[in-house]
Amino acid sequence: MSAPAESKVYLGLCQQIAEAKTAFKTRHRDQIDIPEDETRKRAGEGNPLLDLRRLKTESKLLREFFDDLISVLKANEFFSREEVSKLIAGKEKIDPVELIKPVIDGDLTGFKAYSDRLGVETDLVSFVGLNLSQAVAELYAEKVKNKVDQESWVKGNCPVCGSHPAIERLMRDDGKRMLRCSLCGTEWYFKRIMCPFCSNEDHNSLRFFVVEEEPPTEKSAFRVDVCDKCKIYIKTLDERKLPESAKPDLYLENLSTIYLDVLAQKDGFESPTYWMVAPSESLFV
Numbered sequence: 468m469s470a471p472a473e474s475k476v477y478l479g480l481c482q483q484i485a486e487a488k489t490a491f492k493t494r495h496r497d498q499i500d501i502p503e504d505e506t507r508k509r510a511g512e513g514n515p516l517l518d519l520r521r522l523k524t525e526s527k528l529l530r531e532f533f534d535d536l537i538s539v540l541k542a543n544e545f546f547s548r549e550e551v552s553k554l555i556a557g558k559e560k561i562d563p564v565e566l567i568k569p570v571i572d573g574d575l576t577g578f579k580a581y582s583d584r585l586g587v588e589t590d591l592v593s594f595v596g597l598n599l600s601q602a603v604a605e606l607y608a609e610k611v612k613n614k615v616d617q618e619s620w621v622k623g624n625c626p627v628c629g630s631h632p633a634i635e636r637l638m639r640d641d642g643k644r645m646l647r648c649s650l651c652g653t654e655w656y657f658k659r660i661m662c663p664f665c666s667n668e669d670h671n672s673l674r675f676f677v678v679e680e681e682p683p684t685e686k687s688a689f690r691v692d693v694c695d696k697c698k699i700y701i702k703t704l705d706e707r708k709l710p711e712s713a714k715p716d717l718y719l720e721n722l723s724t725i726y727l728d729v730l731a732q733k734d735g736f737e738s739p740t741y742w743m744v745a746p747s748e749s750l751f752v
């Protein structure tokens with residue numbers, strides 16, 4: 468497939484997975500119970516509300532969503548039929564709990580080990596591990612996100628699960644800045660002039676670039692914020708530049724703007740969450 472055709476198939480896959488996640492959360496949202504005193508204690512200690520290690524206890528839920536994922540992967544041609552078949556053949560050997568460990572423990576080299584063991588390409592293994600982690604993290608987050616104290620949480624990592632932000636937006640009404648979590652999807656307010664990754668507040672080393680479009684298109688509403696101190700970037704959607712009727716979904720917007728990641732990386736900036744949006748190096752490059 469050519470790069471644009473491949474990216475279209477990829478977006479279609481992610482859209483179908485987003486729908487599967489929504490259905491999965493709807494089926495299970497009433498079964499999740501997170502003790503109130505636990506979240507209160509964690510908040511009191513300045514920690515994110517959820518202890519992500521909890522996700523490792525959800526073997527049954529993970530297995531169920533693993534099956535949902537396989538159905539979607541089989542119906543979509545982004546990952547080759549051959550690789551998906553190998554994943555299905557290895558299914559009995561895989562404990563889905565093992566597949567989320569690299570994400571929860573923050574050690575992505577774990578994916579390579581599973582890939583070697585199953586003889587399945589690492590891109591597919593990490594894609595499945597990521598989506599399993601996100602589905603259950605989102606399910607948990609829905610239970611506690613209304614308990615986030617937006618006034619007191621001033622950190623650049625997620626107040627619910629502690630993960631890095633994946634993308635951000637400047638809100639249509641008041642231009643306030645909101646970061647969106649790469650794992651559980653929670654959004655939280657953040658200072659306009661501060662790097663979420665190193666807390667740099669020096670405006671001389673915080674800047675952004677835009678891609679000029681003439682005439683302006685929806686792409687013109689995006690910019691890339693970069694920090695010259697830590698060399699990390701984040702993509703920003705300025706909602707004030709969108710038509711009044713637009714209802715952007717930041718999860719999908721992040722996946723459809725990989726061209727901006729490529730530009731930022733060419734300029735020498737990095738993102739700790741880039742692997743989560745681009746499983747294949749060939750996309751848009």
Ligand SMILES: [Zn+2]
Binds near residue numbers: 628
């Ligand atoms: Zn989160």
Ligand SMILES: [Zn+2]
Binds near residue numbers: 663695697
């Ligand atoms: Zn920084």
